[in-house]
Amino acid sequence: MVVTFVTCNSAVTAEKEGLFVIPSGNIKFNPNQKSTYEEEISSLNQFFIDYYNATKADDTQVITCPPGFEPNATQVCILPELGCNPENVWNYNTTAPCIILSYNGTTTFDPYDDIEELPSQMPNLLKDLIAEFWYSNTMPEVIWVSCTFGRMYSYYAPFLNTNLPGYRKPIVALKLILCNEINTTVEINCNMWAKGIDNEKNSETSVKFTVTVEKN
Structure with missing residues (x-):
């Protein structure tokens, strides 16, 4: 699993409250059949x-934000290159x-x-990653996210605690190598x-989905 993460700042609607995935549901496709x-x-x-299409008032600065950057009330983050985009149909013509x-x-x-x-429920690999920040005195003030893919784990630190005017929901882009x-x-x-999150009791902080790549 290859990942890129970015934080941006505007209202986004979704069917599921809390952590959600786009596309939603059980994804099934054949890369050879559009x-x-x-x-x-x-x-x-x-x-x-x-x-x-980030647009704000004339006094708003539109900027490219590095991972973990928290925009202020006069800034809007634009989406950087994620490695997949509309031009390459989000890689759905591949595996x-x-x-x-x-x-x-x-x-x-x-x-x-x-x-x-x-x-104790947190995966050990994620704990080790956080410890690297801790021991280097650069612990980011972010909400961590972990994803399991079979026996593989990938980790992210994308979710900032901010709700400023014009805020764009933070996103994590996953490129699944299937x-x-x-x-x-x-x-x-x-x-x-x-702190305080219990993923076994709080469906707002977890999400499950399936992906099937079909080929004849």
């Missing part, structure tokens, strides 16, 4: 309209389709600021991590 992934492409394009994670909710989460606070999973339904589980 008709099988037209709905997924339409969903992604619609979701990104507001990001690609490495793009999936977008975002958060649609009003809950404010408190980020971890000490490695002693990390819960060349060895043809005609197999792959289940992916993603969880948010912050």
Whole structure:
């Protein structure tokens, strides 16, 4: 699984409250048949309209934001290159389709600021990654996200605690490498991590979805 993450700042609607995925539902497509992934492409394009066409008042600065950057009230982040985009149909003509994670909710989460606070349920690989920040004195004030893909894990730190005017929901772009999973339904589980989050009890901070790449 190859990932890129970015934080941006505007209202985004989604069917699911909390952590959600675009395209939603159980994704099934054949990269050699465009008709099988037209709905997924339409969903992604619609979701990104507001990001690609950032417009604000005349006193607003439109900027490219690095990972972990928190815009102020006069700034709007533009979407940087994610490695997949509308021009290449979000890679659905390959076995490495793009999936977008975002958060649609009003809950404010408190980020971890000490490695002693990390819960036992958190995957050890994510704990090790956070520890690297901790020991280098650069612990980011972000909400962590982990995703499982079979026996593989990928980790992100995209979700900032901000709700400024013109805020764009933070996004995580996942490029799923499924060349060895043809005609197999792959289940992916993603969880948010912050103080007080219990993913087993709070459906708002977790999401599950499946992806199937079909080929004859």
